[in-house]
Amino acid sequence: MGGFSFEKLGQDGKARTGVIHTPKGDIRTPAFMPVGTAATVKAMMPESVAATGAEILLGNTYHLMLRPTAERINNLGGLHKFMNWSKPILTDSGGFQVMSLAGLRKLTEEGVTFQSHIDGSKHHLTPERSMEIQRLLGSDIVMCFDECPALPADRDRIAESMRLSMRWAQRSRDAFGDRLGYALFGIQQGGLEQDFREESAEALKSIGFDGYAIGGLAVGEGQDAMFGCLDFAPDQLPEDKPRYLMGVGKPDDIVGAVKRGVDMMDCVLPSRSGRTGQVFTRRGVINIKNARHADDPRPLDEHCTCPACRNYSRAYLHHVFRSNEMIAGMLLTWHNLHYFQEIMQGMRDAIAAGTFDAWEADFHAMRAQGDI
């Protein structure tokens, strides 16, 4: 079984396209990862997720450690077998979700103690425990245990938090050890500050990782500030390793990030929106709940080849959504995930052909059109 490697196949400006080779399969980049929080991409069967074109999905350490626990999943053969997904899985380290979901948190040099949002039980996460949990799950791409500071934060707080994350990155690396075929990604922090981001990148490079994530963004700073940071942060990271931007995002966020050198992203948006009736299309967003769809015989998107667009009218989707039928979330999630993968495929092809700028112009022009 081979190891883990990143093969760059093309570049257009700062945008790159390539393949991440892993023992569980190849991941073509730029790649979008659906989020499978509780060992399921909500409202989707795993084979449906694969049918959308997804080649890797994300699992959440915080949720799985609380329920059903990493030990139970390990005893049952690991997360791939447990959730019937044989392709690569990336798991987060839990730090970000502890700070955003758990109760009664206490952050120290050692790690984080917190109360479960499910039953109030007390738990402790450290870099070492996070590595153990992700190993028990059988994760193919393991993330360092980090701390993501809530914005806005002053420079001293950002520097202090980043330096803690860098000490935790070293401890994560030491605890991860050498696991052939499995990857450990470091996470750059430093807020929107170019000097702190540089210091963080240097620290991560001196430790050495299989991939480098850009953390601390998509936390309310807004697209302009995020793109401003992405105008320099990816270039601070090794150019021969995958760059992963967490928690992004809307279609135009994704395009802007790839344009600036990002290779991988994850976001709950397409799946969560699918369940709330928000539909993403090449010409903009449709809110299927709106009464104006009640008699509309057209598909969501006449060019889309997903099951929702091939077999159902907007009128039907409006009806089942309004009736709170499960099929609504299933079909709208499937469409959104399919559309997000279509954006990624379009960018991979355009970067390989050296036509990214034209592709991007067309992407934005299509969305400018009014009523959809």
Ligand SMILES: CCOC(=O)Nc1nc2cc3nc(NC)[nH]c3cc2c(=O)[nH]1
């Ligand atoms: C997914 C791997 O990330 C981690 O293990 N830590 C981490 N996760 C983040 C998730 C984020 N989601 C958003 N917006 C929706 N911003 C995020 C930042 C981080 C982060 O800094 N660090």
Ligand SMILES: [Zn+2]
């Ligand atoms: Zn569709």
